[in-house]
Amino acid sequence: MQKQVLIAGGGIGGLAAALGSARAGWEVRLFERASAFTEIGAGVQIGPNVVRRLQAWGLQGALQAVAAFPERLRVRSALTGAELAALPLGARAIERYGAAYATIHRADLHGLLLAAVRDLPGVHLNLGLSVQEHAQEGGAVTVRLAHVDGRLVEVEGDALIGADGLRSGTRARLLGEAPTRASGHLAYRAVVRQDQLPQALRSGDVTAWLGPRLHVVQYPLRRGELLNVVAIRHGRPPADLESWDHGANAADLEAALARTCAPLQDLIRAVPQAGGGWRLWPLLDRAPVAGPHEMARGLVALLGDAAHPMRPYLAQGAGMAIEDAAELQRALAMHDLEVPLRLTRYALNRWQRNARVQERSRRNGRIxxxxxxxxxxxxxxxxxxxxxxxxxxxxxxxDGSSASLL
Known part of the structure; x- marks a missing residue:
């Protein structure tokens, strides 16, 4: 009899988990609390390690249609504008790592995963349902779901995957942990059309501007038609962040970058002039994963931000969720093992890499x-x-080698 996996969360991690689980031969029931599949946010960088996973799922063509493929990573001083270093990407990344380095709008990545999942038999996508409780008993896991109209529903499956994000309810029930903690860093994000920017500010590269207690990253999206700009600085978020007018951030950001070089200030000022609006996120995280027990227990496993939220200084948040899903696929396909052993295998094969990326991301922030x-x-x-x-x-x-600054 075909086994059934229940997935909490319909973001990038949840859809990747659904795709991997279905390809492992499981029936999939995914539950998303929102009434429609949408993805907010801006750009995502996905390195060759992630692109290879998408290729293995047959998504190279879909990725090619919506992503950008920068030719270089440039590092510049935010104070002087001088170029400090550069790394070839493009063909060099393909030659060295077997896949390209891509930059993609988060909504486009979410969309290509959603399209892939919808094409698969045995995948049931359920909107307007949030997991409220779960229990493991007798070789099955039962979840209680709340519908947007107030109805309560119970569903039973052979495994539960918590891919419900940074404030994961599945994690809280499984591990009994406290909420995430503030990092002391604020991220301002904006996306603008390149053709609305002055020619000198348009770019097909990934550029990181490094400055004291701040940095800015820019890179192309959607075949180069858009430019993603992210500015991160030290600071406390407003107390009323949930209801704050995010459009009021432009003056604050310009003031924070007042001592930076003219080209960088020109870019920041050009964003609202080109029709882009800044959105503010306080960066939250957790301590690096301490062991496999923090990623799987019994019939329940965690994936993506629910398992290992991380700071964005290695550009691997979405990437690690996709890697998780690929490993989950391999584990669920081990049909000679009991389900708890499959999930334990998944956690054993993922926790150290995730912890390393979390720690290196923190280190990069300090650098x-x-x-x-x-x-x-x-x-x-x-x-x-x-x-x-x-x-x-x-x-x-x-692999296990490491000689890099980043």
């Missing part, structure tokens, strides 16, 4: 935002060693 002598040393190292420090072979290959 990006360095001040004083540490900043000077960082800039000198980038000028002298450049490409060697920017490449991340242990991440893009998925």
């Amino acid at each position: 990006f935002h360095a001040t004083g002598p540490v900043r000077w040393g960082r800039d000198l190292a980038l000028r002298l060693l450049g490409e060697r420090l920017l490449d991340v072979p242990w991440l893009y290959r998925g």
Whole structure:
């Protein structure tokens, strides 16, 4: 009899989990609390390690149609504008890692995964239902669901995957943990049409501007038609963030970057002039995963941000969720093992890599935002060693080697 997996969450992680589970031969029931499948946010960088997973799912054509494929990663000083280092991407990434480096709008990545899942038999996508409780008993897991109209529904399955994001209810019930914690960093995000920007500000590269207690990243989206701009600085969010007018952030951001170089300030000022609106997110995270028990227990496993939320300084949040889903597929396909052992295998094969990416992301944040002598040393190292420090072979290959700055 075909086994059935229940998935909480319809974001990128949830859809990737559904795709992997279906390809492992399981029936899938996914529950999304919203009444429609939508994805907010801006851009996502996906390295060759992630693109290879999408290719294995037959999604190369869909990715090619909506993503951008930058030719270079550039690192510049936010104070002087000088280029500190550069790393070739494009054909070089394909040659070295077997897949391209891509940049994509979060909604486009969500959309291509949704389209792939909808084409599969045995996948049931349920909107307007949120998981309220779950219980494991007698070799099955039962979830209680709340419908948007107030009805309560119970569903039984052979496994439950919590892919319900940063504030995961599945995680809280499974591990009994406290809420996420503030990192002390604020992220301002905007997307603009490149043809609405002055020619000098348009770009097909990934560019990171590093400054004291702040950095800015820009890269193309949607075949290069859009430009994604993310500015991250140290600071406290407004107390009324939930109801705050996010459009009022432009002046605050311009003030925070007042000491940076003219080209960077020109870019920041051009965003609202080109019709882009800044959105503010306080960055939240958890301590790195401490062991497999934090990713799976019994018939329940966690995936993506529900398992390992991380700071964006290695650009691997969505990537690690997709890697999780690929490993979940391999584990669920081990039909000679009992389900708890399959989920344990999944957790054993994922927790250390996720913890390493979490820790390296934190380290990158300290490097990006360095001040004083540490900043000077960082800039000198980038000028002298450049490409060697920017490449991340242990991440893009998925192996254990590590000699990179990032």
